[in-house]
Amino acid sequence: MSNLQPVDKMNIFEDIKKVLTSEDVANIEATFKRLKESKSDSNSKIQRNLTIVGAKLANLESSDNKYQVALAAMTKAFTEEIIKHDKSSKHMRRLSFIAIAYLCDPFDVIPDNDPDLGYADDIYMFFLVLKEIKKLDAATYKRIAESYKKCLV
Amino acid sequence: MNILSTLSQRFKVYTYPDRHEIPASSGTYAWFFPLYAFDDFNEAQELADLYRNVFALDSTFSGEYQLTEKEYTEGRHTRSWQTVSLKADVTVSPTSTLPSDCQKIWEQVQALPETKKVFDQSLMAASLFTPPLYIGKTNDLATRYHQHLSDSGFKKRFENFCRKNKLPLSISDLIFCSLSLDVDSEKLMSDRIVDDSEGKDMNYLLEQILMKSARPPFSRQ
Numbered sequence A: 001m002s003n004l005q006p007v008d009k010m011n012i013f014e015d016i017k018k019v020l021t022s023e024d025v026a027n028i029e030a031t032f033k034r035l036k037e038s039k040s041d042s043n044s045k046i047q048r049n050l051t052i053v054g055a056k057l058a059n060l061e062s063s064d065n066k067y068q069v070a071l072a073a074m075t076k077a078f079t080e081e082i083i084k085h086d087k088s089s090k091h092m093r094r095l096s097f098i099a100i101a102y103l104c105d106p107f108d109v110i111p112d113n114d115p116d117l118g119y120a121d122d123i124y125m126f127f128l129v130l131k132e133i134k135k136l137d138a139a140t141y142k143r144i145a146e147s148y149k150k151c152l153v
Numbered sequence B: 001m002n003i004l005s006t007l008s009q010r011f012k013v014y015t016y017p018d019r020h021e022i023p024a025s026s027g028t029y030a031w032f033f034p035l036y037a038f039d040d041f042n043e044a045q046e047l048a049d050l051y052r053n054v055f056a057l058d059s060t061f062s063g064e065y066q067l068t069e070k071e072y073t074e075g076r077h078t079r080s081w082q083t084v085s086l087k088a089d090v091t092v093s094p095t096s097t098l099p100s101d102c103q104k105i106w107e108q109v110q111a112l113p114e115t116k117k118v119f120d121q122s123l124m125a126a127s128l129f130t131p132p133l134y135i136g137k138t139n140d141l142a143t144r145y146h147q148h149l150s151d152s153g154f155k156k157r158f159e160n161f162c163r164k165n166k167l168p169l170s171i172s173d174l175i176f177c178s179l180s181l182d183v184d185s186e187k188l189m190s191d192r193i194v195d196d197s198e199g200k201d202m203n204y205l206l207e208q209i210l211m212k213s214a215r216p217p218f219s220r221q
Helices: A011-019 A022-036 A040-051 A053-061 A066-083 A090-104 A120-136 A138-152 B003-010 B016-021 B044-055 B101-111 B113-129 B141-150 B153-164 B183-190 B202-214
Strands: B011-014 B027-032 B076-079 B082-085 B134-138 B175-179
Touching: A011 A066, A011 A120, A022 A040, A022 A090, A022 A120, A040 A053, A040 A090, A053 A066, A053 A090, A053 B016, A066 A090, A066 A120, A066 A138, A090 A120, A120 A138, B003 B011, B011 B016, B016 B141, B027 B141, B027 B202, B044 B101, B101 B113, B113 B175, B134 B141, B134 B202, B141 B153, B183 B202
Parallel strands: none
Antiparallel strands: B011 B175, B027 B134, B027 B175, B076 B082
16 A cells, blocks of 8 residues: 655645745745746746756755755656656646746745745745646656655655 | 966866865856856847846946947947947947847757757856856855855845846856966965055955956956
C-alpha cells in the first residue's frame, strides 16, 4: 500500500502554512487565479521567467535552505512527470509552467531576497498547483509525489 | 613579467552555484549581466532594446530615467539625460535599430531547438564582453561577494531596475568575475602606504580610477 501523503499533509506544506500570513495566502491565491486565466501579458511573463529556469534550478540546488532545496526537487518532479511526459494534457502543462515561472520570478508576493520567507510563497504556489492536479488526475499527482521524494534524496 | 599574458590563469568566472569557490583573497572584481535570450520576444529588436536599456544607465546621474531617443538636431544630439553639444562633421545614427536581415536570422534561430540552444549559449558566453555593471577592488573577494548579495546599494539599484523592467533576475543571477595578481603583489596592494589615508590603500586608488573611467552603470559615482 502506498504511504504517499496527500498534498496538504506533506511536511513542507505544513511548515509553510505556519509561516505565511492570511494576507500572503490571499495574495498568492489571487496570483494563481490570475495566472490561470490566459492573458497575453501573463503568458509573456511566464515565458520570460521560464527562460531562466535552468540557472534558477542550479541556484536552488546549491542552497542550504530547506525551502529552496524542496523547490528544486518539486521543479524537477514537475518537469519529469508533467512537462516531459508524453501524455500530459495542455492544461496540466500550463499549471506546471505557472508554478515554475512563479518560482523564477524574484519579485513575487514575497520577494525572494527575504532570507527567511522569500521562497515560502513559491512553495505555496506549488501547493495550489498540486491541489488542482490532484483533483484532475490522481495518478499524475501520485507520480509527482513519488518523484519529488526521489529528487529530495 | 607581462601581466597580460598571464590573465587567462588569473581571471575567474563565478556564478551563484560556484560561490563557495570564490577565494577569500584580494583582487579586482566585476559583475556582469547574463545575456539570456528571453523566450517571450518575437523580434530580435526587442531583445536588443532590452539590453540597450541595461547598459545605457549612467551611474553619474540619479533620479528617474527613461531611455528615449530624440531626433537629431544640427550640432546637438540629445539622448534623454545626456545632452552633448558637438561641433564636428559627424554622422549620427539616430536609432539603434538592428540591420533588417537580423530578424530573418532570429526567426530561423528560434525555429530549431539546436540552433536556439547554440545561439543562447553563445549569447550567454558573450556576457563577459559587455560593459560590467559594477567594478571593485577588495581585500577579500568571498566576503565582498556575499556582502553584495545580502545587502548593498548595488543590489538595491540592480533589483529595482529589474523590477521596473520586468526582468526575472536578482543579484544572485549575475556573473561575478575576479582577477588577482600573485599573493605578494596583492598584499602590497592592500598595505597602508599613506599614513593619514584612513586605511585606504592602493586597492582603493585602483577602484576609484576604474569607477571613474569605466563608469559601470550600477556603481554609485
